[in-house]
Amino acid sequence: MRFAPIDNLLYLYLRFLKAVDRRKTGMEWFAPGEVKNILVVSSTAIGDTLLSTPAIRAVRRRYPSARIVALFNADNAALFDNSPYLDRVVLYHGGYKRFFATIRELKPFNFDLALILHGNEPQATPICYLAGARFIMKLPNNSAYNFLLANNAPVVAWDGLGHGIQARLATTALAGCDTTDVRMELFVNADSTTGVEAFLAKEGVGEKDLLIGFQPGASTISRQWFPDRFIELGKRLVDVYPSARLIITGSPNEAALCEGIAAGIGERAISIAGRLSLVELAPLIRRLQCLVTGDTGPMHIAITAGTPVVALYAVADYRRTGPLYDKGRHVVIQKPRTCDPCSSKKCKYQRCMEAITVDEVQAAVKTVLAHKGGSGA
Numbered sequence: 001m002r003f004a005p006i007d008n009l010l011y012l013y014l015r016f017l018k019a020v021d022r023r024k025t026g027m028e029w030f031a032p033g034e035v036k037n038i039l040v041v042s043s044t045a046i047g048d049t050l051l052s053t054p055a056i057r058a059v060r061r062r063y064p065s066a067r068i069v070a071l072f073n074a075d076n077a078a079l080f081d082n083s084p085y086l087d088r089v090v091l092y093h094g095g096y097k098r099f100f101a102t103i104r105e106l107k108p109f110n111f112d113l114a115l116i117l118h119g120n121e122p123q124a125t126p127i128c129y130l131a132g133a134r135f136i137m138k139l140p141n142n143s144a145y146n147f148l149l150a151n152n153a154p155v156v157a158w159d160g161l162g163h164g165i166q167a168r169l170a171t172t173a174l175a176g177c178d179t180t181d182v183r184m185e186l187f188v189n190a191d192s193t194t195g196v197e198a199f200l201a202k203e204g205v206g207e208k209d210l211l212i213g214f215q216p217g218a219s220t221i222s223r224q225w226f227p228d229r230f231i232e233l234g235k236r237l238v239d240v241y242p243s244a245r246l247i248i249t250g251s252p253n254e255a256a257l258c259e260g261i262a263a264g265i266g267e268r269a270i271s272i273a274g275r276l277s278l279v280e281l282a283p284l285i286r287r288l289q290c291l292v293t294g295d296t297g298p299m300h301i302a303i304t305a306g307t308p309v310v311a312l313y314a315v316a317d318y319r320r321t322g323p324l325y326d327k328g329r330h331v332v333i334q335k336p337r338t339c340d341p342c343s344s345k346k347c348k349y350q351r352c353m354e355a356i357t358v359d360e361v362q363a364a365v366k367t368v369l370a371h372k373g374g375s376g377a
Contacts, residue, residue, distance in 0.1 A: 006096060006205070007122045011144065014126055018147055023134055027150050030113075030135050032176045038068045039106065039114040039133055044094035045219060046076040046278075046297030047321065048079060048164070050304055052117040053184045054082075055168035058177040060085035061117065069109055071102075071119070071127070078279055078296070082187035095123065106131035113137070113175060117168040120355050121145060137174045138145050139167060150174075160263060182324055184304040186282050193283040196276065200219055200287070210243045212365065213285065214303075215293035216261055217254035217273075222347035223294040223314040225356060227261050232358045233292070234265035237365065247283065249298055290368045292361060293323050303330070310364040314340060314352035329371065331364040 041061060042052035049072060060068060067087045070081060074091040081089070090105050106127070114133035116124050125145035128136045135150040139161060143263040146152045151174050161167035169179040205211070214234065218224045234246045246265055250273035258273035276284060285298060286289060286305040293299040293309055295316040302309045303323050311322055314335040323330045335355040339347075 009085040010122065010126055014129060014145070014148065017129075025134055025150055026152075026175070027135075030150060032062070033147050035063055035175075037109050037110045037111045037113075038063060038066050039071060039111045039127065039128060039131065040068060040086075041071045041092075041111070041114065041116045042168075043071050043073050043119045043121045043124060044081060047295075047300040048118045049073065049076060049080065050186070050297070051164040052168050053080075053175075053186075053304075054165055054182050055115070055172045056083070057181065058169060058172045059175070060079055062175065062177040064174075069106070069111075070251070071106070075154045076278060078277075079186065079282065081279075082189055083185075084187065085195050090252070092127075094118075095120075096295075099123065099127070100330065103127055103130045115171055115175060117171055118164075125149070135175075138172055139171045139174075153335065154176075162320065163325050164321050165324050168220045168284075184300065186301065186304050188282045188286070189279070192277075192280045196283045196287065199272075199276060199280075200284075205245055206271070208243060209245045210241050210369070211245055211247055211288045212237060212369075213288040213291040213293075213298075213307075214261065215248055215249045215291060215296050215298045217250045217258055218294045218296050220315075220345050222342075222344055222350050223296065224281050224350060224351075225294060225312050225353050225361075227257065227264070229356075229361075230292075231264035231357050232261055233361055233365075234261070234269055236358070236362055238265065238268045240366075241369075244268065244271065245282070249273065249285070249291075258281065290365055292365065300323060302320070308368045310361060310368060312353070312356050312361070314338075314350070314355065315344060315347070329368075330370075333360060333364060 042049045069088045070086050071090050071092050074093050111133040114128035114136045116138035121143045125148050129148045139153050140153050140157045144156050162172050165182050173179050214230050216230050246269035248258040248262045248271040252274035255273040258271040262269040262271040282301050285302050288307050291302045291309045294312045308329045311332045318332045318334050322332050340353040
């Protein structure tokens, strides 16, 4: 871990606090029967938090009487407002923004246990410790803040943890939770579903229309397929499937990208970027017969909602973040990375995504729709 000046100060301060901390915080002292207050941390992107939902459910099942508080990213926390497994959600604002205010909000809960399912360092573990959590458990546990963890040995890296869902469940297993149920969950309220139905009706979408979604944006350029290929794919699909309507999904920041693709396809394509709220995205994706997407939050929403995906992978590894269950419902196209070392988040042009052709994506959509019973050729 590379420290900035503030990180160095925080690290040294926590080293001092831990040195004078007389609490018994190792795994040998952990007693599940004494746990009354639990903090679960999944403070990164939408997809990452959806991957955490099986672990959160497992915690509730193991500790049915405990108070469970979640620390979620403020940008996507609303998507999880209706979870029956949580008593409270506290917002994480990213980096050091409102860092100490967040700690002050958490501290009164007197956490016996903190489970870091997915959180950026160097903030996640320090937040748990400064909030007063006695036992802090996290996998992987190879960060510089390992000394604050109850499970500080043996050291385990990401490579030994498998799929993201399994990695999070492995963290909960340290606290005695069952790890067999890997299904993700979302709890959509009726108002959001009604709002989406009204929106689609206003756009002229009929109940018998074949809705195919495109998610062209992603968290990094390296995970994005090309706009011209989405346009070509869209033109082919509306030619082959007479009742097809193309729904281009995206965030408000991706509006120009989505509108350009919709315009390129023509009148049977609709861009919804910035036109629906985050909580309305789930019922919209549930209406789709297929979603073509990179490794994105909407992909995970689709898998959770039971909507088949054609998932486009190159930089990312589908074995870590792709469909883990109901695999026969989805098609994954995985291509190798072309750059060594991979630029990943610093990528300026996604050369590896060039290997994914319009022909093979069209064939994958045809496979998905045939399995689901979609009409057309």
